[in-house]
Amino acid sequence: MSEQQTLEPLLEARDLAKHFPLKGRDRGRVVRAVDGVSLTLHAGETLGLVGESGCGKSTVGRALLRLIEPTSGQILLDGTDITGLPMAAFREHRRRLQIVFQDPFSSLNPRHRVEKILTAPFIVHNTVPRRQRRDKVVELLQRVGLGADHLRKFPHEFSGGQRQRIGIARALALNPSIIVCDEAVSALDVSVQAQIINLLSALQRELRVAFLFISHDLAVVEHISHRVAVMYLGQIVELAERRQIFADPRHPYTEALLAAVPVANPQRPRNRIRVVAGEVPSPINPPSGCRFHTRCPLADRQCQTQAPPLRQDTDGRFLACHKR
Amino acid sequence: MSAASHPAADAAPLLRVAGLTTELALPGGRVRAVDDISFAIAPGETLGVVGESGCGKSMMALSLLGIAPNPPAIVSAGTAHFDGVDLLALDPAGLRRLRGNRIAMIFQEPMTALNPLMPIGAQIVEVCRRHLGHSRAQAEAWAVELLERVRIPDASRRARDYPHQLSGGMRQRAMIAMALACDPVLLIADEPTTALDVTIQAQMLELISDLQEKAGMALLLITHDLGVIAEMADRVLVMYAGRKVEEAPVVELFNLPAHPYTDGLMASVPKLGASLSGTAGALTEIPGTVPAPHELPAGCAFAPRCARADERCRVERPILRDVLVGHETACWHPNQSDGTAASARTGTNV
Numbered sequence: 227m228s229e230q231q232t233l234e235p236l237l238e239a240r241d242l243a244k245h246f247p248l249k250g251r252d253r254g255r256v257v258r259a260v261d262g263v264s265l266t267l268h269a270g271e272t273l274g275l276v277g278e279s280g281c282g283k284s285t286v287g288r289a290l291l292r293l294i295e296p297t298s299g300q301i302l303l304d305g306t307d308i309t310g311l312p313m314a315a316f317r318e319h320r321r322r323l324q325i326v327f328q329d330p331f332s333s334l335n336p337r338h339r340v341e342k343i344l345t346a347p348f349i350v351h352n353t354v355p356r357r358q359r360r361d362k363v364v365e366l367l368q369r370v371g372l373g374a375d376h377l378r379k380f381p382h383e384f385s386g387g388q389r390q391r392i393g394i395a396r397a398l399a400l401n402p403s404i405i406v407c408d409e410a411v412s413a414l415d416v417s418v419q420a421q422i423i424n425l426l427s428a429l430q431r432e433l434r435v436a437f438l439f440i441s442h443d444l445a446v447v448e449h450i451s452h453r454v455a456v457m458y459l460g461q462i463v464e465l466a467e468r469r470q471i472f473a474d475p476r477h478p479y480t481e482a483l484l485a486a487v488p489v490a491n492p493q494r495p496r497n498r499i500r501v502v503a504g505e506v507p508s509p510i511n512p513p514s515g516c517r518f519h520t521r522c523p524l525a526d527r528q529c530q531t532q533a534p535p536l537r538q539d540t541d542g543r544f545l546a547c548h549k550r
Numbered sequence: 551m552s553a554a555s556h557p558a559a560d561a562a563p564l565l566r567v568a569g570l571t572t573e574l575a576l577p578g579g580r581v582r583a584v585d586d587i588s589f590a591i592a593p594g595e596t597l598g599v600v601g602e603s604g605c606g607k608s609m610m611a612l613s614l615l616g617i618a619p620n621p622p623a624i625v626s627a628g629t630a631h632f633d634g635v636d637l638l639a640l641d642p643a644g645l646r647r648l649r650g651n652r653i654a655m656i657f658q659e660p661m662t663a664l665n666p667l668m669p670i671g672a673q674i675v676e677v678c679r680r681h682l683g684h685s686r687a688q689a690e691a692w693a694v695e696l697l698e699r700v701r702i703p704d705a706s707r708r709a710r711d712y713p714h715q716l717s718g719g720m721r722q723r724a725m726i727a728m729a730l731a732c733d734p735v736l737l738i739a740d741e742p743t744t745a746l747d748v749t750i751q752a753q754m755l756e757l758i759s760d761l762q763e764k765a766g767m768a769l770l771l772i773t774h775d776l777g778v779i780a781e782m783a784d785r786v787l788v789m790y791a792g793r794k795v796e797e798a799p800v801v802e803l804f805n806l807p808a809h810p811y812t813d814g815l816m817a818s819v820p821k822l823g824a825s826l827s828g829t830a831g832a833l834t835e836i837p838g839t840v841p842a843p844h845e846l847p848a849g850c851a852f853a854p855r856c857a858r859a860d861e862r863c864r865v866e867r868p869i870l871r872d873v874l875v876g877h878e879t880a881c882w883h884p885n886q887s888d889g890t891a892a893s894a895r896t897g898t899n900v
């Protein structure tokens with residue numbers, strides 16, 4: 227996507243942070259869920275966001291849509307800072323940013339028929355005249371591979387894959403420029419997962435919509451992404467073109483993550499040295515210096531005390547490591 | 551390790567299951583969640599079980615252990631000989647003596663196996679005293695050693711922690727420690743690492759392989775993750791809609807899947823590194839979805855989704871037949887050992 231790199235990004239996060247205040251016994255302390263994340267997203271591009279549970283992926287996604295208000299940092303949509311905008315002014319922009327969740331069932335009103343669910347965005351944003359709404363809904367259903375015969379059904383009458391299609395149709399209703407997919411295919415069976423992944427790719431080709439694709443499944447992220455950002459404890463440690471991440475990972479954490487993925491090839495030698503020790507430390511009290519130093523095979527004194535900045539390497543990738 | 555090179559592959563089976571059938575008595579009628587499943591596991595061997603959500607993997611494991619939820623589940627047919635004893639004919643007390651002792655099990659969600667009101671060490675001590683007749687001091691020492699074996703740091707202090715005080719990864723390890731307390735000869739693991747991060751999963755898988763190598767423990771490993779299967783299994787059983795559709799040594803299953811469902815399953819999963827070799831086009835889809843147990847077609851359960859289905863497939867249920875030695879499949883038109891489809895190769899015109 228090097229051609230896109232030269233263009234203005236569609237969306238840009240600058241030093242985004244979200245700290246959740248703790249309650250009760252831990253009052254006064256915060257969870258540093260996202261702690262200084264910068265990234266860009268270009269039109270028609272998929273940026274994968276990976277990292278272990280609790281590293282802050284969903285929080286980044288929600289903060290970009292201002293579903294939660296960032297503690298600090300800026301979000302620029304087409305160059306406009308949308309972080310400080312009052313909600314009324316933000317609503318115009320909000321249309322262009324949509325999200326699809328892991329569990330479409332919990333985000334679809336169980337008492338509403340599909341027609342009503344898919345018409346709601348048109349009413350809220352008053353984008354489609356009343357008389358054209360049904361045609362528009364049928365068109366949306368067709369886009370996601372469902373027939374008009376589904377209009378009168380309730381969410382519980384659909385399979386998991388079909389519900390996810392409806393979640394995607396709803397996200398598409400207002401012609402968004404960006405869709406955050408937060409573990410959007412993670413709960414689906416593999417055969418159905420393939421259907422939804424192919425659907426997302428086709429939609430991107432047709433509509434030039436950009437995806438922030440959040441997933442813990444590295445093979446899926448590799449399949450669908452143009453660029454990939456790797457997060458650890460609230461921060462991006464490496465952000466690069468897909469090929470750079472998967473052929474030549476540079477951050478020791480990216481390396482460890484990739485090495486840990488079981489590969490569906492039984493002829494590969496087993497018992498490779500691939501196990502990174504320990505678990506992810508708490509984001510309430512992250513390690514000093516480089517946050518990965520407690521598990522990193524390359525860590526030395528400098529890593530324990532100085533936080534490595536995210537710098538751009540000669541090959542264009544962004545990397546936060548003293549040793550690489 | 552391939553089945554052929556496995557030291558135990560030729561040994562007498564430790565567990566031999568034949569015709570296991572579990573029915574569910576549901577409001578709409580009786581359905582078969584597990585339908586005529588047979589397999590065997592040798593000492594030290596790992597049999598992987600794969601299949602889509604709802605195909606009956608957990609129900610099969612629970613049925614073997616006599617703990618399938620009843621109602622609605624009733625084991626209506628089959629035998630499961632473990633070391634000469636038929637588990638399915640054993641009385642509840644006999645099963646309880648085996649479970650957690652010579653046969654251990656671990657589940658996806660550790661909290662279902664751990665008692666939230668008791669420190670983890672005390673729970674292991676209880677198991678050891680009940681099954682091994684240990685004295686308290688003996689059991690306590692063994693509990694700490696087990697926690698050390700599963701690499702819980704500072705084990706003697708951690709033994710006093712309650713489950714909620716441990717991280718997800720440590721809880722999983724505590725559960726494995728408890729499962730291993732009595733040196734089981736067979737471990738039944740149902741999605742043991744699905745809820746874990748990949749780095750923690752890698753630690754767990756390494757731990758389990760280690761223990762298998764040292765103690766010769768056999769493993770029945772249920773997972774939907776083909777990567778985990780490729781890393782761990784000697785042989786693989788593929789289930790679809792309660793039935794066994796294929797069983798093969800792991801390398802053969804990946805290289806020469808015989809059943810169209812297995813074929814589709816393999817092709818629909820994105821593979822790590824595929825983008826580098828330029829093989830990352832559109833994923834192969836298996837059209838449609840798994841039929842619900844009460845709307846199974848008369849013939850092959852996969853027929854409505856199968857590109858090869860013909861009239862016979864729709865009316866006559868395929869029986870299991872060998873495609874190669876030790877490799878069987880239930881399909882009227884399986885891939886042959888040269889990778890071609892039977893009907894294409896013979897030019898059958900139906």
Ligand SMILES: Nc1ncnc2c1ncn2[C@@H]1O[C@H](COP(=O)(O)OP(=O)(O)OP(=O)(O)O)[C@@H](O)[C@H]1O
Pocket residue numbers: 246247257258259260277278279280281282283284285286442509
């Ligand atoms: N509303 C909240 N209040 C307090 N802490 C929160 C809240 N939401 C998230 N967190 C914490 O912030 C951190 C990041 O959470 P987040 O959900 O963004 O992680 P994630 O990378 O999406 O993880 P997963 O892969 O499990 O979905 C975690 O430690 C989480 O417990």
Ligand SMILES: Nc1ncnc2c1ncn2[C@@H]1O[C@H](COP(=O)(O)OP(=O)(O)OP(=O)(O)O)[C@@H](O)[C@H]1O
Pocket residue numbers: 574583601602603604605606607608609610619621622774843
């Ligand atoms: N308690 C229950 N009551 C009714 N039906 C059940 C019950 N438990 C399981 N089933 C049904 O039995 C069938 C087999 O379920 P089972 O849990 O064995 O599937 P599975 O292969 O383990 O799936 P997963 O991969 O989702 O764990 C499914 O159709 C399921 O809906």
Ligand code: SF4
Pocket residue numbers: 809810811850851852853854856857858859860863864868880881882883884
């Ligand atoms: S028996 Fe027929 S329908 Fe079933 S998998 Fe084989 S070819 Fe397809």
Ligand SMILES: [Mg+2]
Pocket residue numbers: 283284285
């Ligand atoms: Mg999340």
Ligand SMILES: [Mg+2]
Pocket residue numbers: 607608609740
């Ligand atoms: Mg299950």
